[in-house]
Amino acid sequence: MATIELRDVTKDFGGVQVIHGANLSIEDNEFVVFVGPSGCGKSTLLRLLSGLEELSSGEIHIDGERVDHLPPARRGLAMVFQSYALYPHMTVFQNMSYALKVAKKSKQEIEAKVHAAAEILQLTELLDRKPKALSGGQRQRVAIGRAIVRDPKVFLFDEPLSNLDAKLRVQMRIELTNLHQQLQSTMIYVTHDQVEAMTMADKIVVMRNGHIEQVGAPLELFNKPVNKFVAGFIGSPAMNFFQGKIISANEGAYEAQLDNGAQFKFKTKAGLLNAEDKIDLGVRPEDLQPNQDGSGKIVGKATAVERLGAQTYVYLSSPIKESMIIHHAGDLDVQSGEEIEVSFNLESCHLFGPDEQRIEFDG
Amino acid sequence: MSTMNKKSGDLGTWLMHIFLGVNAVIMLYPIIMMALSSFKTNKEIFSSPFSLPQSFSLDNFAVIWNETNVPRYFINSTIVTGLSVLVLLVVGTMAAYALSRYKFKGNIMISLFFLSGLMLPLRLAIIPLFIQLKTLGLVDNLLGLICIYTAMSLPATVFIMTGFLRSLPSELEDSARMDGASEFRIMVEIMVPLITPAMVIAGIYNAVPIWNDFFFPLIFIQSPEWKTLAQGLTAFFGEYSINYGVLYAGLTLAALPIMLVFIVQSRRFIAGMTAGAIK
Amino acid sequence: MAQAIDTTYENAVARRRNLRKLWLAFLLFPAMAILLTFVFLPMASAVWYSVYDWDGLVRGEFVGLANFQEVLFDARNNKFLINAFFNNVKVFIALMIVQNGLALTLALLLAREPKGYRFYQIAFFLPVILSTVIIGFQWKLFLNPIFGLVNTLLRNVGLGDWAMPWLGLPETALGSMILVNAWHWVGFPTLVFLAAIHRIPKDLIEAARLDGASEWMIARDIIWPLMAPAVTIIVVLTFIGSFNWFEIPYIMGGLEGAPAYSTDMLGLLFYRTAFGSVSAGNSDFGTGSALAVLIFIFIFTFSTIATRYLTSREVELS
Ligand SMILES: Nc1ncnc2c1ncn2[C@@H]1O[C@H](COP(=O)(O)OP(=O)(O)OP(=O)(O)O)[C@@H](O)[C@H]1O
Ligand SMILES: [Mg+2]
Numbered sequence: 011m012a013t014i015e016l017r018d019v020t021k022d023f024g025g026v027q028v029i030h031g032a033n034l035s036i037e038d039n040e041f042v043v044f045v046g047p048s049g050c051g052k053s054t055l056l057r058l059l060s061g062l063e064e065l066s067s068g069e070i071h072i073d074g075e076r077v078d079h080l081p082p083a084r085r086g087l088a089m090v091f092q093s094y095a096l097y098p099h100m101t102v103f104q105n106m107s108y109a110l111k112v113a114k115k116s117k118q119e120i121e122a123k124v125h126a127a128a129e130i131l132q133l134t135e136l137l138d139r140k141p142k143a144l145s146g147g148q149r150q151r152v153a154i155g156r157a158i159v160r161d162p163k164v165f166l167f168d169e170p171l172s173n174l175d176a177k178l179r180v181q182m183r184i185e186l187t188n189l190h191q192q193l194q195s196t197m198i199y200v201t202h203d204q205v206e207a208m209t210m211a212d213k214i215v216v217m218r219n220g221h222i223e224q225v226g227a228p229l230e231l232f233n234k235p236v237n238k239f240v241a242g243f244i245g246s247p248a249m250n251f252f253q254g255k256i257i258s259a260n261e262g263a264y265e266a267q268l269d270n271g272a273q274f275k276f277k278t279k280a281g282l283l284n285a286e287d288k289i290d291l292g293v294r295p296e297d298l299q300p301n302q303d304g305s306g307k308i309v310g311k312a313t314a315v316e317r318l319g320a321q322t323y324v325y326l327s328s329p330i331k332e333s334m335i336i337h338h339a340g341d342l343d344v345q346s347g348e349e350i351e352v353s354f355n356l357e358s359c360h361l362f363g364p365d366e367q368r369i370e371f372d373g
Numbered sequence: 374m375s376t377m378n379k380k381s382g383d384l385g386t387w388l389m390h391i392f393l394g395v396n397a398v399i400m401l402y403p404i405i406m407m408a409l410s411s412f413k414t415n416k417e418i419f420s421s422p423f424s425l426p427q428s429f430s431l432d433n434f435a436v437i438w439n440e441t442n443v444p445r446y447f448i449n450s451t452i453v454t455g456l457s458v459l460v461l462l463v464v465g466t467m468a469a470y471a472l473s474r475y476k477f478k479g480n481i482m483i484s485l486f487f488l489s490g491l492m493l494p495l496r497l498a499i500i501p502l503f504i505q506l507k508t509l510g511l512v513d514n515l516l517g518l519i520c521i522y523t524a525m526s527l528p529a530t531v532f533i534m535t536g537f538l539r540s541l542p543s544e545l546e547d548s549a550r551m552d553g554a555s556e557f558r559i560m561v562e563i564m565v566p567l568i569t570p571a572m573v574i575a576g577i578y579n580a581v582p583i584w585n586d587f588f589f590p591l592i593f594i595q596s597p598e599w600k601t602l603a604q605g606l607t608a609f610f611g612e613y614s615i616n617y618g619v620l621y622a623g624l625t626l627a628a629l630p631i632m633l634v635f636i637v638q639s640r641r642f643i644a645g646m647t648a649g650a651i652k
Numbered sequence: 653m654a655q656a657i658d659t660t661y662e663n664a665v666a667r668r669r670n671l672r673k674l675w676l677a678f679l680l681f682p683a684m685a686i687l688l689t690f691v692f693l694p695m696a697s698a699v700w701y702s703v704y705d706w707d708g709l710v711r712g713e714f715v716g717l718a719n720f721q722e723v724l725f726d727a728r729n730n731k732f733l734i735n736a737f738f739n740n741v742k743v744f745i746a747l748m749i750v751q752n753g754l755a756l757t758l759a760l761l762l763a764r765e766p767k768g769y770r771f772y773q774i775a776f777f778l779p780v781i782l783s784t785v786i787i788g789f790q791w792k793l794f795l796n797p798i799f800g801l802v803n804t805l806l807r808n809v810g811l812g813d814w815a816m817p818w819l820g821l822p823e824t825a826l827g828s829m830i831l832v833n834a835w836h837w838v839g840f841p842t843l844v845f846l847a848a849i850h851r852i853p854k855d856l857i858e859a860a861r862l863d864g865a866s867e868w869m870i871a872r873d874i875i876w877p878l879m880a881p882a883v884t885i886i887v888v889l890t891f892i893g894s895f896n897w898f899e900i901p902y903i904m905g906g907l908e909g910a911p912a913y914s915t916d917m918l919g920l921l922f923y924r925t926a927f928g929s930v931s932a933g934n935s936d937f938g939t940g941s942a943l944a945v946l947i948f949i950f951i952f953t954f955s956t957i958a959t960r961y962l963t964s965r966e967v968e969l970s
Contacts, residue, residue: 062547064665079664083553095548099566109552160552385867389761393768396758397775400835404778406801407790422804468683471676483680490687493695494896494951496919497944500926500937501697502690504709524690527683556675585783588898592927603785607903610789620793624786635781639774642781643843650844650885 012073012086012163012196013038014059019068021054028054030220031068036198036213041190043207044200045243046217052200055217056166059198060089072163083109088157089166092173094149096141096156102128103137106156127158130192147178154186158193167199171206183210204244208232216240238366241292247323249292249360250334256287262372266291270330272306274356277372283363292360295323295337300344304353310334312348317341326352404628411622418617433622441612442597443623446605453515453601454584457522458576464523465530466572470560472531473538474546484535490528495521499592506593513595521589526579529649533578537571538564577645584631602627698948702941709937719942723925729939732931735913736921743830743917744894751834752841752886759845760871773846777839784836788903791832795819819904822914829900829915836900841886848882849875877965884962888955895951898923918947
């Protein structure tokens, strides 16, 4: 039971503004992921929510109540840190029970809660150990257990998996998703790994330079990125962009030319674009296919080929663009250095105007 | 540097061992002689100064125990050193905690204030200090010494503790804040337990010079009952100036406790005493 | 209504901020108060006192720089001052060579972690932890002209001609005390240097060795420049220690720098001037304070210059 609302939240550190008027609503039980490049303000936003940082302006509401004047512990949140931040001098049990001890809960209650959480996370055997004697994955679990014990309305995670190896990360990702289902509470999760974002989130918040760029369901972001940044950020491998310009605009019917000379026509709302406007045409690697079915064609030389059996990545160098990437489901018998032709359909492309905002094709 | 070539047998290595060995003998022999002589009678000291004592008789020590104020001095030194170091560590760690864990206006100014205290040789201000303590009624009073030692050693303590406290991750603190702990509780229950080794180091760094000091007692303490060990030895030396065995026993007794602790805790001692000089 | 709600939030935030200020004040106040009262206040007072005439513990008239003049130019004081000052200079130079030179050699050897490495460390450091009083008296006993172990030893090994009243002759007294001081403290610079050497990345030294550098070249070209910060600290500490030198000469030679003021030091002179003695007459807080201020200015100026100069030759290790 927790909805969260940020209203015009800003934060500056000694005059440098790092969050510029963030507005965001989070529904009850939602799994929300903040993504964005390093330094964009994800952690800061999370810390503002948690109360570890003071707002410079704006308001935060949890369940309809304003909380931005409350200390962290009275906001009903729990946080899992990137470094786990386990108290090194305390046992797992003491780590997990510390918040309850501070809150002066009874011994029985503490025992019961810690054991219940330990049960969920398979930590029962480890309760008497110190953090030093745990593996990375176990420490991670303790950090989560410490949050669960408090029965918070909202869980906050700041890149909790980034210190784990690849295999454990996949496993923990699944466990966290299961945990979310089991606990039925709101979770906010910060990462710069967009695979984590895509697989775990109900709702993704893409950030850049302290601005929220887009908020939406994973596939919504994938299919309809609102601007070039989101388009390039979501999806792996990243979208290929071709630069070009509008050569004629006529009542919603446009003609554009890419830098290599290829021309194409499209329709959209009248007045959106003018002649000479710079545009970017985005094509996802999986929409570039080694055949001649599409309307757009590109010939280039494969500079590198990664054949993984079930999928193939080809890095292509062509006059239109020095480097682009093709993703083919299945095996593709291409050698590095070979010349190949790929094609794409305009309908599967994403068009961005001079302000890098998305332009929707019309019909 | 353990990978340096340790070929034994070559001439250089032999010379090195001889050089180090001779030095070790020069350092240790006088201390051993002092200890051995403390078991000897005056006559023995004159007739066979270098041989082992005829018997390990404790007569000289008995003289000290029964006839001198040395035990009293011992207690005074323990009180002064113990309380000074205790107050220092508490007060110094508190200040260091504020300076290292919080950003606030004036942080740099206050850090500089403590740092500049490192460069003030308090001995040269002994006259005003004397007048000041006199007005406060702290002359000829152990409390006066405790105040001086605490103040004098605070800058270095703050300096050392700040260094250690800075190295603790801030996520621990944040985590405890999320857990609802007050700032006081975070300091006492989370952060300070993690720097106890540092406190031991800072404690030794201060305790040894305070225990050994004799300049300030020389000026501030007159009554025999408040003299500290180092200072008291001077009085004792005047009194027993011709009874060498007793003098050696006094020196040995004074050196013994700190030497025992050192031999057991040599690593910490060395780390502690060189803490101020190693960045 | 909305207005009213807003102020409650602001009040809550303001309350939290005030609480934080109070907490910071609580943490900082005791240390600052103690330091101000017992270090800064007396230091400032010393300057203040030096421009007054004093009669025992009672402050008299403002006399401007008269006290300084008396210390520096009065024929009788002046003689003592110059003598003591040059004795301090001798102590500094001798300690730099004997104590720190030996320490550097020992540190370079210990850095190779020879057999008995821990033992050597403990042995060299053992005297450091002992009180100067113990060391001073112990060596005074050892150096006793008749019964002292030093002379007995010399006689036993057939060097009886060398046996002499070490602390009784103006030619040998200061040198003996300097050697005693070096014996007392040599472990300290040794271990500071050793820690500095250990901090030099091993690959640097190994790379040099692979380049074919001899041990001597490694010491000169790699270790020495990279341990510069430790050298700076030791030089400055030795400087300050030499010009504050008090305990050893006081215990071994007495307040008057016996024999014949050959072991007189600024520290002893200051003590005599301030608290009175045979040679300096009655206690005089005015000239005493003036002398203290002068010593402080001297030490402060030179250690600052030395730190600047020495720091400029340090290389960043990163
Ligand atoms: N306490 C602080 N003082 C000053 N600047 C800060 C502080 N904390 C963060 N910043 C700045 O705010 C910006 C956002 O930082 P933040 O840690 O929120 O980024 P992030 O998105 O979490 O990055 P990452 O993915 O690397 O963790 C950065 O430019 C950072 O330098
Ligand atoms: Mg971050």
